[in-house]
Amino acid sequence: MNLSFLQIFTLVSIIHCFLLGVVVLSSKFLRSKANFYLGISLVILAIVGVNNWFWDIGKNPFLVRFFDLFLWQFLYPAALFRYFLLVTKSTSLKNSFKWFYVPFIILSFFNIIVTFHNLYGWINISFLTQEIIHIFYKVISFLSIIYSIALLFLSFGMIFLKKTKAHFLWIKIFWILFFFIDAYGAVLELARFFSDERKSHTYLWIAFSLVIYWMIYIGLYKFKFSNEKFEIRKFLENTKSSNSESQGTNDYLNKLLNLLTTQKIYLNAQLNREKVAEMLEISPGYLSQVLSKTEYKNLTTIINYYRVEEAKLLLRNPEFENYSLVSVGLEVGFNSKSTFYNTFKKQTGLTPNEFKKQVS
Secondary structure, three states: OOOOHHHHHHHHHHHHHHHHHHHHHHOHHHOOHHHHHHHHHHHHHHHHHHHHHHHHOOOOOHHHHHHOOOOHHHOHHHHHHHHHHHHOOOOOOOOOHHHHHHHHHHHHHHHHHHHHHHHHOOOOOOOOOHHHHHHHHHHHHHHHHHHHHHHHHHHHHHHHOOOOOHHHHHHHHHHHHHHHHHHHHHHHHHHHHHHOOOOOOHHHHHHHHHHHHHHHHHHHHHHHHHHHHHHHHHHHHOOOOOOOOOOOOOHHHHHHHHHHHHHOHHHOOOOOHHHHHHHHOOOHHHHHHHHHOOOOOOHHHHHHHHHHHHHHHHHHOHHHOOOOHHHHHHHOOOOOHHHHHHHHHHHHOOOHHHHHHHHO
8 A cells, every 4th residue: 555645744633633632631730620621532544534434445344434434523512512512611501412412413323333234235225215315415514514513603702801811822822722623624515515525634644743743742731730730739729738837926927827727818819908908898008008017018928828828739749749839839829920939039038949948
């Protein structure tokens, strides 16, 4: 079997797509409900790719014939949509999402019946004439175009029309890239719908391979980073503060210390003087006056003190040994890597990395 460079490159990218899906599903660093659906989407896309690849080279082995019984083009859009739903924490369509699998289940069932009748002759259904079968596959072709594009447009609102954190930028890029690739696939399927001639998917998969390699070298770090933040947040929520500040003489100072030690309000990166004053039911000016009489002098100093102490707690914990320092800093409430490093060194005399090495 003589294969061209493009055919070999396409097959390698499909294999990498499958392996990336397996890594996302199996790695403890990437384990989350959202990433589960991303991994499933990648594995399904690899199956679709293998089927298309063998079709393009004119081969039809048993494994491909088996996979062809199921209409995967109606499953991966649902799984990918579920991923976008979870990663953006959108509540729209959350309860009705199970219905998105219905097209895959029903249409795959009919496809199995048609295949058993038309290809293998295992069953005989009199009304399944060649004309009816032709119309059936025409309908499948048209619906596959509509379904995939429709779910992408539904996810557009979740990703682009709501405020998302800065580290979700790569998800927006992924959506845009996938949209153009899916649109190209829709054009190929539309050409098949009108001409009854199946078009080669080689260039489609070459384009998708670039997305896969981008995900491996760029996105994979983001998956790990996001999951590290989730694990750290879960740990912080389930532990009591290690800080043991003595109660102040002012009632409002006592309330503030209580908020810091029990509710850990310092973990909120958007915390400011106005929000704290509102919690204490006093004016921002009076809050500053109260803090000016303490050793901290101002709100920023006391908030950052607790954040650094929380970071030290995490850095001492062997469970987070392989987690990035940036993840630790952002999850204890700092807005940036530089602020975390500078504040940590000012308070401890060591950089986070130096402190981690010292306590390990």
